[in-house]
Amino acid sequence: MSIIKVVYFSGSGNTKALAEAVNAGASRSAESELMEITGEMIIEGRFKNEEFLAKLDQADAIIFGSPTYMGMVSGQMKCFFDGTSQRWFQGTWNSKLAAGFTTSLGLSGDKQSTLSYMATFAFQHGMIWIGCDAPNELFQGKSMEEATNRLNSNTGVMSQVNFGDEFMPTPGDLKTGELLGERVAKFANKK
Amino acid sequence: MSIIKVVYFSGSGNTKALAEAVNAGASRSAESELMEITGEMIIEGRFKNEEFLAKLDQADAIIFGSPTYMGMVSGQMKCFFDGTSQRWFQGTWNSKLAAGFTTSLGLSGDKQSTLSYMATFAFQHGMIWIGCDAPNELFQGKSMEEATNRLNSNTGVMSQVNFGDEFMPTPGDLKTGELLGERVAKFANKK
Amino acid sequence: MSIIKVVYFSGSGNTKALAEAVNAGASRSAESELMEITGEMIIEGRFKNEEFLAKLDQADAIIFGSPTYMGMVSGQMKCFFDGTSQRWFQGTWNSKLAAGFTTSLGLSGDKQSTLSYMATFAFQHGMIWIGCDAPNELFQGKSMEEATNRLNSNTGVMSQVNFGDEFMPTPGDLKTGELLGERVAKFANKK
């Protein structure tokens, strides 16, 4: 059974909800764990948490999640990414699998920018990137609420959430997250 | 009165409809012209039409439009872009203004990839890029049909169209195109 | 033994030379074949060669190569990419492995734009992307001629070639191509 870590930052809870869906999907056939990045781990713009990083060293696959803020992963996520530089230098994560997901307020906006960069980050580590292949069920007549991959994303999972506390990723977006988790687990188990 | 050219390729008519809206917006305060790239201009993968290119040399601003096919500007548009290499070499288009728009079937998909590349292409020519600043009127309660910038795009205008012959950009998407044309004309007139 | 196809367009011969190196690397442990895209396959901006595409359907991994022209894959390569849309629609290439390489005149320029887009294209097909993990041997004191990955690329292999007929990728760039071929073959054989 492969080991998967779902590493995310969440500002308002939407990315956390999507992370839980990804983790649920991955847990069906792998040993998957949610790992949340929090502001306290970042001291003057630098991520400091060696224990957190050491757990990631054990993973067969790492799935990254972040809101898209100002056209890119959030600052907290970027500080975490910078904090992996020692692993990059030593090649610790080489050949691990990787995937990603993101949330934002707009239907498209710059979410692709976030996912494409997450892949670039993974390639710096020598990781192998697995995209989202969930069908866009809007094309099959499902509703905006229920359709998987309604935003038609490929590099990773995109979710759009509305303003306000009561909003969450749609059931279709959460299902898309689950499918990504399942897909990554399938490949991780074959390694 | 500044000179604007709206240069586009359209496969099914959607990008053409959006180009017409952009041109209408630009025409309110500038001398704007629609210029369509067609398959016959491309011989064995190379764009051959010196007259077409020479007209662009006269422009103060060029606005580029293409469908997003397979995650990027269409092949025909890319062949046209490659065909501008002599202008690139000579710096003919340096400091002209530039902007862009794209259409595809998905709500997000990889349209940002297309717009971001159009900007990169413009920077190769030393052009100055003007993005889309139309408000996302979904946030103000307008409908998917009527809202400007419902896809929340920044680098250029994104339009999503459904399958089939009878579909067209929404009224809101067309209005967003008009606003881009107006914006570019405003800056071109100040040059 | 896995099946690998190295699909490329080459304008001046540099990308072809790099493609041969990639193919040589892949051939060490897989059945690898070079497949060249030529201008004659493109009719009025559309790629037409069903036989060519059908051979790719058999592959376990496809490695894409293109010059970077005007900040992106060449028009010919983009026309080929557009020509795969039927495979995209049917999911024929889902879960195949993919990788890429590019050449241009500048040391950096916009080569990352090309490689990042190739990956985006692959994700549209549901393919899994394998980057370049060759060490940057400039950091180990090797010369610009001999160092592998002297341009420090991650998403794929970057090669810089000088102007003129007599120029070719450096021995180090060719070696980097070989290493990419070897890496892809290693993963393809494990599938």
Added chain:
Amino acid sequence: MSIIKVVYFSGSGNTKALAEAVNAGASRSAESELMEITGEMIIEGRFKNEEFLAKLDQADAIIFGSPTYMGMVSGQMKCFFDGTSQRWFQGTWNSKLAAGFTTSLGLSGDKQSTLSYMATFAFQHGMIWIGCDAPNELFQGKSMEEATNRLNSNTGVMSQVNFGDEFMPTPGDLKTGELLGERVAKFANKK
């Protein structure tokens, strides 16, 4: 006389040296000021410095500088970018000019990723992006030390620096930074 702000984060001093060159170029015809982002401005991953932001509100043009860390602007720079969200919401920076520069250890690496994202960020604010049009003087026979734009960048200025305390951007890279500052000032004065 227009007002320009050169806003940067620097880890080891290389980006600072390049920022000074950009500022020197801009100062020839505009009132330009260097503004350094430091770690102390970032509390638990959030940029907190309203006075810093208020100074930027006065600018006609803002030039952004950051190292490329792990394939993107540094975490500190991203936290600053996130900290501008109130300006984004209010459209305070709409139609200001923007430009960018970056440094890293590799000749290419993912520096384009950084510059392309900086432009995306600027488009979110409705800013107008001015790229780097400095000639690549390697093509004219100058040395790696002296040539302007030796990395052949378009979206902004790229500088490559070697390991170690004593290394700095090359004279050619610094000259490229000056030229960017001059170019932005020229456009800012015409506004």
